[in-house]
Amino acid sequence: MNRVIIAILFIGVVMPPLATANDCTYWQQQINQVSRWSNNGGNADQQRRLQRQQSYLQSQLAKCQGTTPGPISVARGQPSNTTSYTPINYLSSDNKDAELQQLIATCNRWIGISNSSPTFENQSTRDSACRTATNKEALLKNPKQTSEIKIKRSTKDCIKPNNIIDKDVKECMQGLKEPDWNKVKN
Numbered sequence: 001m002n003r004v005i006i007a008i009l010f011i012g013v014v015m016p017p018l019a020t021a022n023d024c025t026y027w028q029q030q031i032n033q034v035s036r037w038s039n040n041g042g043n044a045d046q047q048r049r050l051q052r053q054q055s056y057l058q059s060q061l062a063k064c065q066g067t068t069p070g071p072i073s074v075a076r077g078q079p080s081n082t083t084s085y086t087p088i089n090y091l092s093s094d095n096k097d098a099e100l101q102q103l104i105a106t107c108n109r110w111i112g113i114s115n116s117s118p119t120f121e122n123q124s125t126r127d128s129a130c131r132t133a134t135n136k137e138a139l140l141k142n143p144k145q146t147s148e149i150k151i152k153r154s155t156k157d158c159i160k161p162n163n164i165i166d167k168d169v170k171e172c173m174q175g176l177k178e179p180d181w182n183k184v185k186n
Helices: 002-014 025-039 044-065 098-116 120-141 167-174
Strands: none
Touching: 025 044, 098 120
């Protein structure tokens, strides 16, 4: 049975399509048919044969559509030594906070490194260090109300059955609510 299918497919591939030059549906239909046959399975020889036929049909479809790849272009010559990198100025601050000054020193160190050697890694590290410094400076200028949660009970003591964590569990951990859902009902 499989040999009959393969023979019919081979005859269909070898015979030129009766369609016009711009109509490539014949090749697409043949590719779809070979794909279906390939998906039906078979031994290794049959699969290799179907794969070769599918490859041939795909090349014929590409020729029909006019999408055959052209020659590969190869770049030659020396790489350009010019760079579009613009050096960045060093950071400074009037704030005397020791932590901020340390962050600015780290940022300035990475600015110097990235100005002299502008690799992606150096610029990324510089950006991260400087972002931390500017965020710290902004926090010192406009201190936010930090709402630190005082934990009085562990999550294990307050967690609901089926490991549910919600507002009640958070209040229990802060000591605002008793974990009455963990009590055994009689």
